[in-house]
Amino acid sequence: MKRFKIDDVAKETGLTKRTIRYYEEIGLIKPPERSEKGTRLYTEENIEQLKKVIVAREVLGFSLQELHHFLTLKETIESHRFEYRNAVNQDDKKQELQNIASNLRQQIDMLEQKRKKMLELKNELEQLEQRIQTILQEEERRG
Amino acid sequence: MKRFKIDDVAKETGLTKRTIRYYEEIGLIKPPERSEKGTRLYTEENIEQLKKVIVAREVLGFSLQELHHFLTLKETIESHRFEYRNAVNQDDKKQELQNIASNLRQQIDMLEQKRKKMLELKNELEQLEQRIQTILQEEERRG
DNA sequence: TATAACATTAACGTTAACGTTAAATTTTGT
DNA sequence: ACAAAATTTAACGTTAACGTTAATGTTATA
Numbered sequence: 001m002k003r004f005k006i007d008d009v010a011k012e013t014g015l016t017k018r019t020i021r022y023y024e025e026i027g028l029i030k031p032p033e034r035s036e037k038g039t040r041l042y043t044e045e046n047i048e049q050l051k052k053v054i055v056a057r058e059v060l061g062f063s064l065q066e067l068h069h070f071l072t073l074k075e076t077i078e079s080h081r082f083e084y085r086n087a088v089n090q091d092d093k094k095q096e097l098q099n100i101a102s103n104l105r106q107q108i109d110m111l112e113q114k115r116k117k118m119l120e121l122k123n124e125l126e127q128l129e130q131r132i133q134t135i136l137q138e139e140e141r142r143g
Numbered sequence: 144m145k146r147f148k149i150d151d152v153a154k155e156t157g158l159t160k161r162t163i164r165y166y167e168e169i170g171l172i173k174p175p176e177r178s179e180k181g182t183r184l185y186t187e188e189n190i191e192q193l194k195k196v197i198v199a200r201e202v203l204g205f206s207l208q209e210l211h212h213f214l215t216l217k218e219t220i221e222s223h224r225f226e227y228r229n230a231v232n233q234d235d236k237k238q239e240l241q242n243i244a245s246n247l248r249q250q251i252d253m254l255e256q257k258r259k260k261m262l263e264l265k266n267e268l269e270q271l272e273q274r275i276q277t278i279l280q281e282e283e284r285r286g
Numbered sequence: 287t288a289t290a291a292c293a294t295t296a297a298c299g300t301t302a303a304c305g306t307t308a309a310a311t312t313t314t315g316t
Numbered sequence: 317a318c319a320a321a322a323t324t325t326a327a328c329g330t331t332a333a334c335g336t337t338a339a340t341g342t343t344a345t346a
Contacts, residue, residue, distance in 0.1 A: 055260055055264075056264070059256065059257050059260040059261075060204060060260065060261060061205065062204065074271065077274065077275065097275055097278060097279055098279070100275060101275045101276065101279070104268055104271060104272045105272065108265055108268050108269060111265045111268070112265065114202050114203070114261060115258055115262065115265075117198055117202040118203060118257060118258050118261070121199070121203065121254060122251055122255065125251050125254070128217065128220050129247045129248065129251065131220065132220065132240055132247070133244065136240055136241070136244070
């Protein structure tokens with residue numbers, strides 16, 4: 001499988017090298033493999049993970065802390081997927097799953113709230129746009 | 144018309160007094176009236192404006208700079224609404240309006256992009272939720 | 287009317303999210 | 317094989333968005 005060095009990743013994602021290392025430092029992305037002497041070697045998967053982080057930060061406006069919370073949640077779910085049936089203490093596991101589910105529900109509801117607010121703002125902007133278009137068209141007619 | 148003091152506004156909006164003064168300082172909100180001796184006196188309208196800023200910041204994740212840009216745009220449009228017909232230089236005005244329109248269109252498209260990305264994330268989370276529910280239900284059945 | 291409770295400005299402090307620089311290695315191109 | 321280019325860690329610098337404190341002045345109320 002092909003590996004990329006940090007400068008390639010930076011160019012691909014638009015982040016700086018510093019930022020990529022920083023995201024690794026605070027645990028937002030998995031540490032990539034290293035060469036024998038310590039140079040970071042990224043897989044496509046590493047890069048995809050980074051891109052998701054960018055979307056969540058830029059597009060959704062999450063803070064890196066919120067993002068970390070989020071990703072940890074996802075990781076927890078995915079890592080528990082197979083372990084569950086063999087769990088030592090079923091009741092504890094069940095409780096944990098229910099906590100996660102409740103947490104997820106909250107995040108989903110929050111996203112829906114945000115989408116609603118965004119739509120409202122978008123509508124407001126479209127009204128402004130309409131107003132301007134009307135004025136411009138009146139001008140056309142009047143010459 | 145009733146006026147509120149900054150502490151009331153803080154309680155109403157959930158912001159701190161410092162933050163409210165700061166938003167005024169950087170031009171995010173209109174400076175409210177002052178009493179004879181300098182105490183800030185806020186109208187309902189002032190408070191509404193603040194609440195909109197909060198939505199845009201918290202819910203939409205805009206930086207205060209982006210917000211400022213945004214609000215300035217809106218202000219520009221609204222203040223030009225009546226002035227336009229009597230404008231001295233019609234061509235300049237027309238050009239300006241077209242610039243604003245183009246700017247608005249960009250913001251609207253950006254909002255739509257964000258909404259799309261949000262929906263994707265929401266769907267992803269709902270799949271995770273579904274997975275958890277399935278596991279929990281299997282547990283129920285197995286006792 | 288006095289005094290407690292609140293407001294104002296000014297200035298320094300803090301935290302997140304990187305930027306920048308430096309000194310030492312590593313990797314790459316010829 | 318060796319210079320040039322890229323990478324690593326470490327540490328200090330910067331900016332936005334406030335928090336905190338202090339000194340002083342204003343408002344409310346008993």
